[in-house]
Amino acid sequence: MSKIGVFVCHCGTNIANTVDVERAVASARELPGVAFASEYKYMCSEPGQQMIKDAIEEYGLDRVVIASCSPRMHETTFRKMLKDTKVNPYMLEIANIREQCSWVHTDKAKATEKAIRLIRMSVAKAARDEPLFASSIPIEKRALVIGGGIAGIQAALDIADAGHEVALLEREPSIGGKMAMLDKTFPTLDCSACISTPKMVDAGAHPNIKLLTSCEVVKTEGYIGNFQVTIRRNARYVNHDICTGCGLCETKCPVKTDSEFNHGLSKRPAIYKLFPQAVPSKPVIDKNSCLKLTKGKCGVCEKVCPLGCIDYADEDREFTETFGAIVFATGYELIDWTALYGEYGGGRYPDMLTGLQFERLVNASGPTEGHIVRPSDGKEPKTVAIVKCVGSRDPKKGKSYCSRACCMYAAKHAHQILDKLPGTRVFIFYIDVRTPGKGYEEFYDQTRKDGAIYVRGRISKIYKDGDKLVCNGEDTLLGKQVKVMADMVVLETAMTPSSGIEELATMFGVARDVNDWIQEAHPKLRPVETQVGGVFLAGTCQGPRDIPDTVAHASAAAAKVVSLLNKSEMETSPMISVVRREHCCGCGACEKICPYTAITLEEIDDRVGAKRVKRPIASVNSGLCQGCGACTAACRTGAIDLLGFRNAQILEEVDALCL
Amino acid sequence: MNDNLAKMREAAKRALESGDVGYVIGWGATKFPDKTSPLFMRKPEDAERLVWNEYAIPGIAKYLLDDLYPDKPIGVFVRGCDSRAINRMMKDNRIKRENLRLLGIPCDGKDDERCTICRNRNPLVYDELLWDEAPTPEPKDRYFRANAVEAMSADGRYAYWSEVFDQCIRCYACRNICPACNCKECYVDMTATGFQGKQHSRSDNLIFGVTRAFHVGDRCIECGECERVCPMGLPIMGQTQKILKDINELVGDYESGVDAESENYLGVFDLDDKDEFM
């Protein structure tokens, strides 16, 4: 007979207010197999843990049930505690009587009854717990950072500075991301390029960092410590090993096409650097606009290049490398407002800009060398309307979330206009002004003092009247209709996850939230980890945020990576699936359902009667299996079983609840 | 003797004489004039015992599971429903195409309620076709049992299924004949207690019924053999029909066993899956 100890936690008053802890303990004492039951104010605290350890000694307990908060909260804490005792750390069950009971109920009598049942289930399961032992896997001491925005750059630099090799992968021809496009950064108004380009250069020159620009991830296999990632380097048509970046080719190329970096506000040649400070500072050919590659004519760049770097026959190339850890730093994009807001003209009026276009417009190295003029006629605007929350906080048309940085950069944009064009009237339409951050409220105050006019309300319609953009809306504070005859409108649009994030996330088995941002493992306690071991998160790929938060997030992710790569091998969870070969019929249902591609069918030698036969059976890769249990539900025979959550244990729980 | 039967006997005989197959599975007479039983022909002369009439109703493909590693291929006569059963078992990795010699026999429909919902009288996989295909008549209500149950109130449905499963004697005939029930070892044959128990009680029987339905689930080929073999005459197609109906309403036309490649709808995860219930 097992000797189970049951420990019921008050969690201060969190549990004790709604659950009669004494009654729960008394009823636990009556359960079969329970040798000891007790309660305490905070089980997770030092004295609480000591009490459990003492009880194990005194009563010779061989398994433990702790009725407390969610196992996601403290299961690891208690497992660690058991390491110092005779009890195997996996002979532990947590009955969640907080999140699943006291927090969601008010009726104390009924909540107590439920807590008693939850404990009964855990005791029934614990009786069938078996000792499990972690094994260890070697760790490849290299990290792959996907996305070369400020998040990716910061994470790569921190990991590299700690002495580990990093590959920084970026699908564009240069690293830099959005920050490289910005003019000044709030609240200090230091020039964005001045603080980001040195970091880009550092990343490019760091002996531990390998830049993989124009690259994309196409496939990944393996698991924490050992990811085999297949990468495609898109053809550049320029041999970067020889190219010095002299830039002659760019000046001679006859093609003019929209510049991505300037968001269509200017043109660039077909052979181009993303922007003058690009890292690597070498051009690539855009195969969609190059005359030689599309029509077979031209070939000018090949003629002018003094070093013979041009290679029109260059091809996409795939290669596979091994990494111990992965950092997602894929950033954000701006929502396509033109598709959503027909009432704002749907993109028909050239003098309506997005925030990023405006950043390029005010930027001294931008298309107008920093002069704020209307793209349509080159005139300076006298009246500018800035509209916030376009696509943010608008569940009907756009996204329900707040994009976090817009309140501040809208104030920045107003300030920049008032600074460069004194006397301009700047209206900012807002729902709320949110300025939580060091120096942020002061910055907003200053912008109002500068003369920005804040109008509380959404704009309902924007249309053209002569050369004016008429903005109709409501001032909800005055309860009046307002109409602004603007010369230029800046839309501060919502941040959305980068395109291609679904494929990338699916490849690594990483979850996304309802809005497709990458889901962190725990919103409070594990904000830079995903639920997939060895895959970490940096910056806006997890949700909208500004640069200070992005950089902090990235450094945190780097710290996690470094602590992983510092080990030469790591323990793996023993809670993985096992196949009972004699029952498995090789149907492959589990193989298809496994989200981590941990299962493959393999042929085994078997005997049927007197015959030697080969038959397929499922086999689980213990490094890949995350213990999600999907396969155990898919297997009709019950041939595949999750250690720690065996079918028999789940059935015991159900029986304890229902019978 | 009808023409088709002659062709079938001829085909079986030829196959057995050539020695290409170990044996051929078809239908034979029983002592009841309106019943046939599966016939295993091993010698050319056994072909004379083959029958093909309006009572050649039983599905014969499931017997392939009894001989998974044959020395020589097994010959089987396949109608539409038998071919779907074979696709089903191939898709489930249970039988191998190279072990089969499929003699296709387009069916003319039998005198059975289940044949009125048939969507494929012509075999969908075969090695040779013994006579010409004919179009399958427009099937009657595909979900005839499920619709009747759906029309009831929730309490009415509970009462209905309770009454049905109170009669279940747990003989597992439905499981034995079902081509989708092709596991090496069925969960009901493993010792189980608690709510998976095997008492002759309403709750244990209901759990068995619902588990059977979900295990078959999206893999049901709608042949109705389960009802045919049930000694208690229980209308259990109502359960599997309901699952198929839901899938069809959610994702459009879905049928299992029409080929051996298409994925089982409930067995894969796809980013484009409809998820209006989540």
Ligand SMILES: Cc1cc2nc3c(=O)[nH]c(=O)nc-3n(C[C@H](O)[C@H](O)[C@H](O)COP(=O)(O)OP(=O)(O)OC[C@H]3O[C@@H](n4cnc5c(N)ncnc54)[C@H](O)[C@@H]3O)c2cc1C
């Ligand atoms: C108009 C505007 C003004 C702003 N002003 C300020 C400001 O003044 N101060 C401030 O603090 N913040 C500001 N922000 C916010 C700031 O831009 C972000 O916080 C920051 O740039 C986020 O950096 P990131 O690295 O997370 O993302 P990004 O800069 O978006 O970098 C992501 C990188 O990953 C790459 N990538 C994406 N997907 C893939 C893939 N599948 N494979 C390979 N590479 C991929 C992208 O090409 C990109 O280079 C502003 C934002 C906007 C829109």
Ligand code: SF4
């Ligand atoms: S528990 Fe099963 S489905 Fe889940 S990861 Fe492991 S093998 Fe895959």
Ligand code: SF4
């Ligand atoms: S473990 Fe189960 S689901 Fe997986 S192949 Fe074997 S029988 Fe099929």
